[in-house]
Amino acid sequence: MKKFLFSPVVWLLILAGTQTLHAQSGLEVRLTDFTTRQPVTGQLIRLANPELGYTTTATTNAQGKVIFSGLSAAGTYSVTADQSDIYLPSSDTIRLRENYTASLDLLLFAKKEYELDEIIIAGGGATQINAVNAEVSSTLSREEVRTLPVEGRDITRLLYRLPNVSQATGFYPEAPNVAINGANSLYTNYMIDGMDNNERFLGGQKFAIPVGFVQNVTVLTNNFSAEFGNTGNGVINISSRSGSNTFSGEAFFITRPGPVIDGSSPYAQRDLSGNQVKDGFQRYQAGFAIGGALKANKTFYYLNAEQTLDLKDNLLTVPQLGINETVRGQNNFTYLSAKLDQHWSNRFRSSLRVNQGLVAIERQGGGLDGGVTFPSAANSQDRNSTLVALRNTYTGNRLIFESHYQYSRFRWNYGRAANPTSPQTVVQGPDNLTLAVLGHPGYVFDATENTFQTQQKATFLLGNHTVKAGLELISADHLLAGGGNPNGNYTVKLTQSQVEGLRSVGSALTVTDIPADAEVLNYNIELRPNTFGTRQQVFSAYVEDQFSVSSRLNVNLGLRYDYDNLSKGGNTQGDLNNIAPRVSFNTRVNSKSTLRGGYGMFYDKILYAIYSDALQQNTTSADYRAQLQELVRVGQLPANTDIEAITFDGNLSASLSSVTYLQGPGAASLQEQRAAAFSGERRILNPNGYQNPVTHQMTLGFQHQVNKEVLFYVDVMHNRSYNLFRLRNINSVSAYPVTDPANVVVRTTTEADLTRPVPIYGNYAVIGGDTLTGVARNVVMTESGGESRYWAASFNLQKERGDDNYAFRLIYTLSRLENNTEDINFRAQDANNFEAEWGPSINDRTHILNGIVTWYAADHLTFSLASLMQSGQPINRIPDGLRYGTTDLNGDGQSFGDAYVGNSDRHPGESRNSDRLPWATTFDLGAQYDLPLGESRLAVRADVFNLFNAANLSGYSNNATQSNQIQVGSVASGLLVRRNASAPRQFQFGVTYLF
DSSP states (O other): OHHHHTOHHHHHHHHHTSOOOOOOEEEEEEEEETTTOOBOOSOEEEEEETTTTEEEEEEOOTTSEEEEEEEOSSSOEEEEOOOTTOBOOOEEEEOOOTTEEEEEEEEEBOTTTSOGGGOOEEESSTTOOOOSOOOEEEEEEHHHHHHSOOGGGBTHHHHTTSTTEEEOEESSTTSOSEEETTOOGGGOEEEETTEEOBOTTTOSBSSOOBGGGEEEEEEEEESOOTTOOSOSSOEEEEEEOOOOSSOEEEEEEEEEOOTTTSOOOSSOEEOTTSOEEOTTOEEEEEEEEEEEEEETTTEEEEEEEEEEEEEEEEEEEEGGGTEEEEEEEEEEEEEEEEEEEEEOSSSEEEEEEEEEEEEEEEEOSSBTTOBOBOGGGOEEEEEEEEEEEEEEEEEOSSEEEEEEEEEEEEEEEEEEESSTTOOEEEEEOTTSOEEEEEESOSEEEEEEEEEEEEEEEEEEEETTEEEEEEEEEEEEEEEEEEEEOTTOEEEEEOOHHHHHHTTTTGGGOOGGGSOTTOEEEEEEEESOOOEEOOEEEEEEEEEEEEEEOSSSEEEEEEEEEEEEGGGGTTSSSOOOOOEEEEEEEEEEEETTEEEEEEEEEEEOOOOHHHHHHHHHTOOOOHHHHHHHHHHHHTTSSOTTOOHHHHOOOOOOEEEESSOOTTOOOOGGGGTHHHHHOOEEEEEOOOTTOOOOOEEEEEEEEEEEEOSSSEEEEEEEEEEEEEEEEEEEETTOOOOOOOOOTTSOOOOOHHHHHTTSSSOOOSSOEEETTEEEOSOEEEEEEEEEEEEEEEEEEEEEEEEOOTTSSEEEEEEEEEEEEEESOOSTTOOOSSTTOGGGGOEEOTTOOSEEEEEEEEEEOSSSEEEEEEEEEEOOOEEEEEOOHHHHSOSOTTOSSOOSSOGGGTSSOOOTTOOTTOEEOOOEEEEEEEEEEEEEETTEEEEEEEEEESTTOOOOSSSSOEEGGGSTTEEESOTTTOOOOOOOOOOOOEEEEEEEEEO
16 A cells, blocks of 8 residues: 555656646735835735736735735746836846745835935845845855856856855765755755755765756755755755747857866866866866747747766876876766746746756776776766656635646766676785776666655735645655675786786786786675665655734744654654744844844755665674674663664675686675675664754844845854764774873774674674674664754845946855764764764864955956855864874774774874864956847856965865865874865866857
């Protein structure tokens, strides 16, 4: 029955008979008498959008308000009133965004008594006061997006320009590159037209929407509507472009020539995917867009296609084989988008949107500064996405029905091998140094997600109450092929004569060129090369009342509920109590100022990686089950733990040391090794299940409309988050804190292993008198126990161009974020003591100063200067291995991998993130000249990023394992090893034909 209810076919049948929900836009108009300053009632207001052929009217109520709901976000709106003895100035610059009701204040006065220059229009542009709710958000319009210098037409590169948004340090190269309020970037909620655009395995965008398909982009950072959920972090909502009655479009070409004119730097740069590149990097982009009407006022279309090609050089250097060659590689990013809007009438419209993203990031072999991976071992990372969204909106007099249906697919093949049927061979010389890596990349990670989403929503206009209620289901089917190489991995050692025999082969060397009699040091093969996964279902419901208490005061009362079936984990039921109240107010202090504030609870999604890791790194072997039962007996797991529910046959490799090269046995003949294989670490599903992370947000803000072009506002925010994910080792060694930094005594791994709840003797355990080898040194599970605390004040001053030749946006944010977990793979440095882990977040900033100034120097010439100044990122100080002989002072074996998630100890006497990198300061400059060509124009543009060639050591998007945020030694030592820096001065040139 459950499978039937959640079948996509069943939902399609349901949708066929319902009015559908989509992310609607709205406009609240408030009309005040110029003389009496009282609300004007009974006045007919006309709203028009000539680009769509849309016109409607409504009459102001007793509070002088009119609310237009269920509007399209496409085109430009104007508000007018027809009456001979009064004057209502037309406002024709109103642009709306999805899922938001804008506000517009107008003054009504007699034509004979007042001059035109006394008219005040507050609202409609980017500098409008939000007089509707307490949402803390900011928006970049299409015009601003086109004006600002942006690298590679990547919209995320503009988000740093908005308040409460910073560049993120992630824990893998492709991690999302923006952090909202300093929180983990994996939990930012990405949306297109109010619909889900999240890669649900680890987070980030499925379809990386390019600039050409963007109408506007909005970042919701705090206290947003109950309509938005599945994040305690923030929402990035992009409104896509639509066609209009006017045929228009563009064709463009952009190039980044690269090192030939860029500033020089000894450090690697990053491509648009977050991966490092260095020598020979160039970028070429081209694309086009067209939009118009198939039938005037009725049927509109918009098409966008963009292609990016990166060229990059690696160096293959193997002196022993006489090889020193450049290996050319390339990245391909293809983004295709189409949208069809049908306006059946003023009351009913439909929209169909299709997005297709094809991304291939090549690992061509070699290395940034020289490497031994040969082209035969080349592979590519694919990130391919498809989104198909259908929406319909019906707008009645008092009732609005909306709906969304979306199917999406995301395939993330992290290592698509150029030789998929080949084994991997790691070749060592007689000196035991690696000479070559050949064949397969040595692992498999191929994740596919097929997701169905539907929303159902109704909005009721009940006098002074606007009530919204909605239901949503996101059902994602996850499949992962992972683990080791199903073709086998060989490590071989060659004699000097064998090495000499390969010198003539050159860079074309493959696994079959290695002598058949080569000594095999090790052979391993994946024992379970199967695809596995589960279906994740997230159900949400909400109701919200926007109560217009008076012409000056709005109160919003909301309640949201979310349930994620993955919260069940290894328990019998999931987290069922995710009830989130939200309350806020917005009051006009006077005609130019408002005060707003609120409180809300926001529940986070569960990243599928948490569940997938617990399956993939698991086993059902008898020895492992016996170890888990022993952990139950000693109280490390609950007494009612169901061993069946927390275990799974995941990936596991078998290893042999005496096989003939390329004649290693297959997986089928080695299955008996699975049960007896010892593991350094295994996972389980949490027998208690998982609590969804929850954030309590409190805000208070003030807005002041200086004039119709200038807006000032300040927001003070405090967030407290609970149930954050982290890793707990239930077979951890005993605590071994370093109490005297001047007298550090290192505990050996052998000593530490004996203190575990199930002691480990080398590579086995003794349980109930039996010697068991199929156990794990560390038994790890995800728990929901982390916390964070965030304080911030954001000051903003914005000016639109108006009648002047300049515009600007100035932002200063003072903030502090502390937590005791950093990521889903964060673990405490010593015996699960997370209280000792409290410290600044990896993405914490104290100060961020952000400025954008646009100067319209001449009729067709524009300059834009964007500056970003931010205080340094935290430094995590780890032990000096040369001084202590190891970085693993307590002997728990956790000295591997990323030091930022607790896999190594802190330097004696130092707490987590106890130091800071220097400030980072970057200036980007863009210049554009528009050459008129009849009714068309040719835009020629040049952008310079990092204008003054600053070698910033912090503040830029990077991967924690490659950043400067991990340093050896104490703060007092002052040691700062420079591993990386922001990109040097770079140039980008483009030409766009707009018609």
